[in-house]
Amino acid sequence: MTNLFDLTGKVAVVTGANTGIGQGIALALGAAGADLALVGHLQPDETIAKAQAMGRRTLFIEANLLSIEPVERVIATAVGQLGSVDILVNNAGIIRRDDAVTFSEADWDDVMNINLKTAFFLSQAAGRWMLDQGRGKIINIASMLSFQGGIRVPSYTASKSGVAGITKLLANEWASRGVNINAIAPGYIATDNTAQLRADADRSKAILDRIPANRWGEPSDLGGAAVFLASRASDYVNGHVLAVDGGWLAR
Helix, strand or coil, X not given: CHHHHCCCCCEEEEXXXXXXXXXXXXXXXXXXXXXXXXXXXXXXXXXXXXXXXXXXXXXXXXXXXXXXXXXXXXXXXXXXXHCCCCEEEECCCCCCCCCHHHCCHHHHHHHHHHHHHHHHHHHHHHHHHHHHHCCEEEEEECCHHHCCCCCCCHHHHHHHHHHHHHHHHHHHHHHHXXXXXXXXXXXXXXXXXXXXXXXXXXXXXXXXXXXXXXXXXXXXXXXXXXXXXXXXXXXXXXXXXXXXXXXXXXX
């Protein structure tokens, strides 16, 4: 049974792995045996050091994911230097907060570009490689706001609703060709993106009061779900959005 989760010999491309959820997922994939191509605008020194301590090959690919300009280069570099792209984790993302009545076009465009547009075109570029080899795993990072409306985050809600949609769309097109596309929807995780919420005592208490697990999630809580969706254990899982939320959606 353990072999179903073994990622030895696989190459995983993970965006936004410097801290938080991306780092947690990257290290979990590394612990399961995957070599790592880490993509972003800052070199993730801590993630690289920890992955290399596990004996994993690691590669940093510098890229500004607010634009799709580096997309083809990212996949080509991963293939050229590590030999393959077997797993893609579209984790990189940003959030901007303001009332809907005053929300700016710039904040709308930036969030939609990195959270949705780049995620789709990275999936497209990796998908071409995966379809040619007849196998692959794509994991998108959705959100509780793929299911709910949220407050003061219109572009984030729209982008994460879109992530759930393209996850299903790509699964419909590619599942029969050996490529699995699924998503993880994290609940309230202690990361930079939620620092503002955690600093607000009233808002933090309201959030915790609704979570059956009665705690904020940690980035490492996403690791098991990511390894499952990246491994042979999920070969018949397609187009699913897996909530890792401490029970938030059950409330």
